[in-house]
Amino acid sequence: MTPRDAAEPNDNRWSDLGRPPLAPTALRRALLREGGLWTELEVVQRTGSTNSDLVARAVGGSAREGTVLVAEEQTAARGRLDRQWSAPARSGLFFSVLLEPSGVPVERWGWLPLLTGVAVATGLSRTAGVDTALKWPNDLLVTVDGEERKAGGILAERAGDVGVVIGVGVNVTLRAEELPVPTAGSLALAGAANTDRDPLLRAVLRALEEWYGRWRDADGDPGVSGLQETYAAGCATLGRTVRAELPGDRAVVGEAVALDADGRLILATDAGVQEPVSAGDIVHLRPA
Structure with missing residues (x-):
């Protein structure tokens, strides 16, 4: 018996009855269909990073578009800027999902994380x-005790x-x-x-399939597909004063206007300049 096979709490899928394991067979039955986006779905008990x-x-070459890899636990999950993401099993x-947006201009692929x-x-x-709510560019926010909290990335x-x-x-049952x-x-x-x-997983993957199809049908055009308008409507960053911490130890403060x-996030600064931000950390400085 290897150490991984030993009876450790995290190896017992039923060690926490409030956190039952996923049902891979039922998920595949619900999501994999002829002509649909999702072509393969695998659930692993533990891995470093699904990405x-x-x-x-x-x-x-061993995965095709529409492959979905799910982990019950990740030991080396990463966020943006190689930050660590940790959570109990x-x-x-x-x-993670594999998408191959052939036919969509590469310069529009940057919309994929926003679409997700x-x-x-x-x-x-x-x-x-x-x-x-969405915090630009890639955070999911919820309200806990009247405060904005990050629940996903x-x-x-x-x-x-x-x-x-x-x-x-996404943190679901984290205490x-x-x-x-x-x-x-x-x-x-x-x-x-x-x-x-x-x-929850079925709903997210169905919504992702719907939005990805709409975006591809529009050749990745965020306006025609409705993605730009929908993201803006749900974005908690717009209308707020924020600090953009940019590569090269540079920071810009301004109102996120569009x-x-x-x-890209457009910041209106006190100097009267509208500055587009394509990458960086955004800090919300005041409520909308």
Whole structure:
């Protein structure tokens, strides 16, 4: 018996009855269909990072578009800027999908993480009954005890010349004492009516399939597909004074006034300049 096979708490899928395991067979039956986006769905008990695993498979030619890789637990999950993402086993949704948007101009692929954010917020709001908001560019926000908290994040990575792997992490049943930082939250702490991860995952993947299809049919045009307008409507960053911490130790403070056609955040500064931000950390400085 190897150490991984030993009877450790995290290896017993039923060690926490409040966090039952996912049902892969039922998920496949509900999501994999002829002509649909999702072509393969695998649930693993534990891995370092679903994004890293799926990127490797895609580059190696052993994964096709529509592959979904879900983990009950991740030991080396990453967010933007290689930040670590940690959560107890079966306490959230941790998954990655492989998309190959052939026919869509590469310069529009930057909308994919924003598109995923819209899909995640839509699916969770419908199924969990929790008000969600998006913090540009890739955070999912919920309200806990009157405060805005981060409950999820999205990470997009190129997989060769034709693919993009999108990773999603959402805290579902994380308890107050388990929060990694005080600014974190979960669906349960936000008063979710439903924390059953199976219907939550189904809802998110169905919303992602719908939005991805709409975006591809519009050749990736965020205006024609309705993506730009929908993201802006659900974005908690717009209308607020924010600080953009940019590469090169530069920071810009201004009011977030719009998203442009490239998905960049437009800041209106006190100097009367409108500055587009394509990458960086955004800090909300005051409520909308």
